[in-house]
Amino acid sequence: MSERTEPSQQQTGRTAAHDSAFLRACRREPVPHTPVWFMRQAGRSLPEYRKVREGIPMLESCMRPDLVTEITLQPVRRHNVDAAIFFSDIVVPLKAIGVDLDIKPGVGPVVAQPIRTRADLDRLRALDPSDVPYVTEAIGLLTAELGTTPLIGFAGAPFTLASYLVEGGPSRNHEHTKALMYGDPELWADLLDRLADITAAFLKIQIEAGASAVQLFDSWVGALAPADYRRSVMPASTKVFDAVAGLGVPRIHFGVGTGELLGLMGEAGADVVGVDWRIPMDEAVRRVGPGKALQGNLDPAVLFAGREAVETKAQEVLDAAADLEGHVFNLGHGVLPTTDPDALTRLVEYVHERTAR
Ligand code: 1CP
Numbered sequence: 001m002s003e004r005t006e007p008s009q010q011q012t013g014r015t016a017a018h019d020s021a022f023l024r025a026c027r028r029e030p031v032p033h034t035p036v037w038f039m040r041q042a043g044r045s046l047p048e049y050r051k052v053r054e055g056i057p058m059l060e061s062c063m064r065p066d067l068v069t070e071i072t073l074q075p076v077r078r079h080n081v082d083a084a085i086f087f088s089d090i091v092v093p094l095k096a097i098g099v100d101l102d103i104k105p106g107v108g109p110v111v112a113q114p115i116r117t118r119a120d121l122d123r124l125r126a127l128d129p130s131d132v133p134y135v136t137e138a139i140g141l142l143t144a145e146l147g148t149t150p151l152i153g154f155a156g157a158p159f160t161l162a163s164y165l166v167e168g169g170p171s172r173n174h175e176h177t178k179a180l181m182y183g184d185p186e187l188w189a190d191l192l193d194r195l196a197d198i199t200a201a202f203l204k205i206q207i208e209a210g211a212s213a214v215q216l217f218d219s220w221v222g223a224l225a226p227a228d229y230r231r232s233v234m235p236a237s238t239k240v241f242d243a244v245a246g247l248g249v250p251r252i253h254f255g256v257g258t259g260e261l262l263g264l265m266g267e268a269g270a271d272v273v274g275v276d277w278r279i280p281m282d283e284a285v286r287r288v289g290p291g292k293a294l295q296g297n298l299d300p301a302v303l304f305a306g307r308e309a310v311e312t313k314a315q316e317v318l319d320a321a322a323d324l325e326g327h328v329f330n331l332g333h334g335v336l337p338t339t340d341p342d343a344l345t346r347l348v349e350y351v352h353e354r355t356a357r
Contacts, residue, residue, distance in 0.1 A: 014143075014249070017150035017212045022082040026213060026250035026272050028293050028326035034318065034355035035082035036348050037152070039254070040334030041075040042087045045341055048074050058103040059095060062088045065138035072142055076149055079345045080352075083150045083213070086139065086206065090156030090217055091164060093202040096131040097124065099165070107170065114168035116180060118187055124165075124194050127201040129208075139209035150213060152252075153206030157218035158195040158236035160255075165191075174223050181232050192236035200243035207247045215252040216240060216270070219333075222257025229261050234268050241269030252295060256333050262287035277332030281320040293326025300331040303343045310343060311350055318354060 022035040071087040100112035254274030266288040275296035321327040
């Protein structure tokens with residue numbers, strides 16, 4: 001007897017979303033309209049988010065499937081975006097394997113004992129699905145609610161996770177991180193390799209639970225020169241993409257300030273490369289090369305400029321992206337916390353109307 005007589009809930013969720021504009025664009029297939037979602041759409045800019053989060057610390061809210069489900073759905077209901085992004089944080093898998101860290105309001109992730117020695121690295125163990133049962137449960141609840149709207153799972157990329165772990169918190173110059181990378185290449189390579197395994201495991205858990213796509217956030221990798229990226233970071237990111245290559249979901253790769261790295265980020269293995277606002281999409285596609293969809297890239301600060309300016313700048317993005325094989329409209333980085341939510345809703349409407357085929 002076959003082990004799988006009934007389709008699992010996960011398969012049902014992904015099947016329902018299979019023909020969505022978002023997944024079609026990721027696969028570089030024709031779309032009914034250019035799909036739109038926003039990095040950091042679930043969270044800070046929404047009053048309904050602030051209300052349900054009242055008195056609940058950030059990490060605790062990530063461990064409550066009822067809250068995760070509600071917060072993930074809020075921007076889908078409000079803005080009519082083409083995809084949901086799972087409400088969590090890049091440090092959740094690290095917390096789950098016992099790293100002593102917290103997300104401090106107004107600061108971000110703070111690590112009690114930064115990782116800078118071989119003995120520190122030995123504290124980083126592998127991630128098992130039983131460490132994050134709340135993730136599997138929340139994704140099950142979400143795919144049941146989302147119907148044909150795809151759910152994007154995500155994880156922090158090895159370099160960006162390493163930056164928080166080595167610095168001990170948010171950093172402007174990443175000096176401790178780079179000191180380790182340049183000063184002890186062997187320990188650095190082992191740290192990134194360990195983080196690649198944790199990240200790959202976290203993405204697999206989300207895909208197996210029903211996520212339709214995954215995004216690897218390498219937010220701070222733009223701090224590196226191309227040669228250092230290629231030598232010291234790319235192998236770990238490639239390991240993550242390879243580990244989830246056979247699971248049938250598009251893999252998105254995003255970083256900020258990555259104009260000089262776009263070619264290498266394309267080579268690292270993703271299906272879709274995210275572009276920040278510093279490079280027009282027609283130039284970005286030349287740098288990334290053929291065979292990839294692109295995601296981006298309106299400057300999130302444009303949303304403060306009033307309707308006419310938002311539409312002018314959004315149209316510039318659409319025009320520059322007109323010849324792409326696949327385009328997912330997004331901001332060039334996350335939604336800023338004081339953004340007017342109505343400006344986001346109008347932007348989704350604008351992109352949908354202007355690109356309807
Ligand atoms: O209480 C709060 O609301 C805290 C703010 C907040 C939120 C809403 C943090 C702390 N994390 C999150 C959720 C979050 N983080 C999501 C949710 C889904 C979404 O809507 O997109 C995602 C995808 C992340 C990913 C994340 N966390 C990244 C990568 C994306 C990016 O912005 O570059 C990074 C770098 C983090 C670390 C982090 N977590 C929180 C903050 C304030 C930060 C950045 C701190 C810093 O500047 O280093």
